[in-house]
Amino acid sequence: MTLLPWKRADRESGPQTSVFEDLALPLFPSLYNVAFWLCRNPTEAEDLVQETFLKALRGFPAFEPGTNFKAWIFRILRNTYLTSRTGLAAMRTVALEDELEKSEESGSGLQPEAAIDRQTPEINLIRLSDQAALHAAMEKLSPPLLEVILLCDVQEMKYKEIAAILDVPIGTVMSRIARARDALRRALQSHPTPIREFRV
């Protein structure tokens, strides 16, 4: 088994705290944003971010300089979340998602042709401009699907980085992203559009 870059090093002396702050503090808003999405609660999000920073600071001497700090600290955030009360509930969903992935691999899952609504492209594009509809659609996503969307679209991470954070194969990341976007599309289709409201 190949260790992740930040797992390789376990050096006695690491970079100084000021280096940690230089790397971590710019990520503070992103970490909080993802934490809030995952927890859906401001207090829990604050606790999660605080604990993440604390763990990251303690573990920073083991971080190998030059490797992906963003992926490293987001992995800490996710692991911390998974051990929280909210995260433990999400873990059950993760297990369920794994079963869904297996069923996809067997061919009974997502159907490519059905994945994209080809009938109303204009309506779909209009709905994409509706922030409330998007928020509602994202909130409906299960934690495993939401986190890939957050990491991929919001944090603009590569599949490889996401796979390292989630500790899953890249294929699983790709699969989850596809299902997440399909779920978003379906949720947006079921959401009333502003145009429809004009018509009423």
Next chain:
Amino acid sequence: MSDHLSPVNLNSLADGELSAEDLAIADEHLAGCPSCTTDALYQAFLKAATARAGQRYSPPAHLLKKITYQSERQTSEPHPETAARSRGRFGVLGWATAAAVLLVSVSVLLMQRSVHQAAIASAEQVALVIEVSDQHIATLAASSPPQVVSSDKHTVKPWFQGRIPFSFNLPDNLPKGTTLDGANLTYLSNQPVAQLLYSIGKHRVSVFVARRSGAIRPVGPAAEQSGFHVMSFSTDDLEVIAVSDVDQARLSDLVSVIEKAQTGTHKQVN
């Protein structure tokens, strides 16, 4: 076009994750497939839209302060294990060092005090030797006779009754050639003392008998002062100092018999 791009490929295209080879294939397909082009465009818009919508929550200002404070506190405080190790090390090394420092400090202090006290005692002894020598010389130079002139101890001793606040014994038998000439009431270190005057041959001897106190200390080993021998002994109550230019052995004989008279045993003759 029968083989449309799969959702995974469409997503990978939107995410910029297609390899160069797959990208070329996708481009070729999209050029001839409006349906997949629409899907690819939708995926790109969806990605941009979720990116914007996903930036939803901003951290409260107090959280950053709290985290910064926490970070500083974490930095200033040693890691629990490190602290425990430090405490452990201090428990052994620290206390040992502290004990050693304390021991050395006390030793140095005691040594300094001892040296200081020895220096004071030495200075007092020298001063006393000088004083008894001076008094002896003054007695030799005096033209006047002793305050009590008698070779009888039963005359000399009673003469001091009421003059000095202590009493002493005089030997019955003196060494050969030694006689009692008399005595004076004098003062050493502002203390009243008895100055017994003896003659050993033609040499005059002054024996100062003082009450033992802090003011008059033992002279110590036989000393020399201006050509005079100074010898002393102590009892529980008395301090006796003899000074003469007679040879040291004969002076020592006299001092011994005087001391025996005080205690009945020879305690200390310097």
